[in-house]
Amino acid sequence: MIKKSFLKKGLIYLILCLFLLTSVFPILVISQTNSSITNDPYHYFNYQEMTNLLHDLENNYSDIMYLDSIGITYEERDIWMVKLSDNVGENENESGVLLMGAHHGNEKPSYEILINFIQHMVENYSKENTDDDGDGFVNEDPIDGIDNDGDGLIDEDPSEDRVREVTNNTQIFLIPMVNPDGVEANTRKNCAPNYGPFGFNKEITSYGVNLNRNYGYKWYLYYILPFSYHLLFNILDSSPNYRGERPFSENETYAVKNFVEKQDVHISLSYHSFSEVMFYPWTHTSRPTPHEDIFISIGENMSKINNYTLITGRQYFIPRYGGSLGTSENWLYGKRGIFSYTIELCSTRAPNDPEVVKKVCLTHVGVNLYVCERSWSVESV
Numbered sequence: 329m330i331k332k333s334f335l336k337k338g339l340i341y342l343i344l345c346l347f348l349l350t351s352v353f354p355i356l357v358i359s360q361t362n363s364s365i366t367n368d369p370y371h372y373f374n375y376q377e378m379t380n381l382l383h384d385l386e387n388n389y390s391d392i393m394y395l396d397s398i399g400i401t402y403e404e405r406d407i408w409m410v411k412l413s414d415n416v417g418e419n420e421n422e423s424g425v426l427l428m429g430a431h432h433g434n435e436k437p438s439y440e441i442l443i444n445f446i447q448h449m450v451e452n453y454s455k456e457n458t459d460d461d462g463d464g465f466v467n468e469d470p471i472d473g474i475d476n477d478g479d480g481l482i483d484e485d486p487s488e489d490r491v492r493e494v495t496n497n498t499q500i501f502l503i504p505m506v507n508p509d510g511v512e513a514n515t516r517k518n519c520a521p522n523y524g525p526f527g528f529n530k531e532i533t534s535y536g537v538n539l540n541r542n543y544g545y546k547w548y549l550y551y552i553l554p555f556s557y558h559l560l561f562n563i564l565d566s567s568p569n570y571r572g573e574r575p576f577s578e579n580e581t582y583a584v585k586n587f588v589e590k591q592d593v594h595i596s597l598s599y600h601s602f603s604e605v606m607f608y609p610w611t612h613t614s615r616p617t618p619h620e621d622i623f624i625s626i627g628e629n630m631s632k633i634n635n636y637t638l639i640t641g642r643q644y645f646i647p648r649y650g651g652s653l654g655t656s657e658n659w660l661y662g663k664r665g666i667f668s669y670t671i672e673l674c675s676t677r678a679p680n681d682p683e684v685v686k687k688v689c690l691t692h693v694g695v696n697l698y699v700c701e702r703s704w705s706v707e708s709v
């Protein structure tokens with residue numbers, strides 16, 4: 329009897345061991361390898377998460393941050409504007425910088441880097457100079473795209489003093505999501521209904537305007553030179569590049585115009601994605617602006633930080649569309665005398681590798697800090 333039960337137990341153990349070896353063990357091995365090789369995809373902010381964060385930050389850092397709605401979209405979302413500066417409630421005699429993201433709703437890195445920049449500024453403003461990487465040196469590797477101390481890491485010990493100096497001497501205006509409806513719908517255009525290309529139809533014919541074709545600078549050129557500007561691409565309301573029924577017809581562009589006209593802004597960056605290039609006016613003609621030298625000098629310094637290619641707007645647009653009208657940089661420079669750039673971030677539309685997004689965010693903290701510093705010595709034109 330005893331012998332039999334021993335045998336029985338042995339058999340059960342043997343079966344259990346075999347079961348573990350054949351079924352459970354491989355599963356454990358597989359799940360372990362999986363967890364060690366897969367990163368969760370990067371989570372970009374959505375509109376509500378950004379709205380909540382901006383309110384929290386304003387509450388915690390009200391001495392240097394002011395949050396305001398500059399307009400309401402078709403789907404009734406606030407278009408948020410953040411101002412960062414000392415004496416933030418006053419309009420001081422300091423140079424102004426305007427940073428915008430998400431004219432196109434499906435270009436997620438364009439607002440992500442601005443939210444990250446706001447966080448970087450408010451969180452470091454009151455922080456003592458800190459040895460962030462614990463190597464015994466303080467602020468030895470500021471954000472400039474260069475490994476200043478040669479330890480193989482780039483920009484690992486940013487300067488807290490620099491954040492203070494920039495905040496105290498600049499009025500920084502940010503509109504991180506120009507097109508929140510498009511962000512929520514993950515579309516290039518906004519989400520307002522169109523009634524035919526000129527707004528004459530009774531029925532809705534399509535949805536959305538390309539906000540970066542809706543700014544009012546020399547719009548009439550479309551009609552004078554329709555073939556040069558590929559009029560059909562921009563006039564058909566179903567086109568991804570539909571420019572709207574008239575300049576500033578859209579709540580979003582009207583809000584930006586209305587806001588910018590009340591501010592003294594010297595340099596502006598409008599972020600998009602993708603292709604790792606930066607361009608500056610004009611976007612509608614191959615004629616150079618009278619300020620080519622300044623555009624190139626600011627642009628080349630940004631290029632040293634992010635390694636992106638600097639080109640003129642015409643080099644970007646003319647091969648694609650024969651040139652472009654209604655872009656924000658054309659209006660900002662042409663009407664307001666602001667040194668305006670478009671920066672096309674990343675090598676894909678919305679990378680999901682957290683390391684890639686983290687890096688592009690950090691690099692563009694450096695780019696934004698640089699243009700703030702540069703704005704101190706550039707006069708508006």
Ligand SMILES: [Ca+2]
Pocket residue numbers: 457458459460466467485486487488
């Ligand atoms: Ca530091």
Ligand SMILES: [Ca+2]
Pocket residue numbers: 458459460461462463464465466467468469485
């Ligand atoms: Ca350090």
Ligand SMILES: [Ca+2]
Pocket residue numbers: 469474475476477478479480481482483484
């Ligand atoms: Ca380093």
Ligand SMILES: [Ca+2]
Pocket residue numbers: 469470471472473474475476482483484
């Ligand atoms: Ca550095």
Ligand SMILES: [Zn+2]
Pocket residue numbers: 431432435600601
């Ligand atoms: Zn874009």
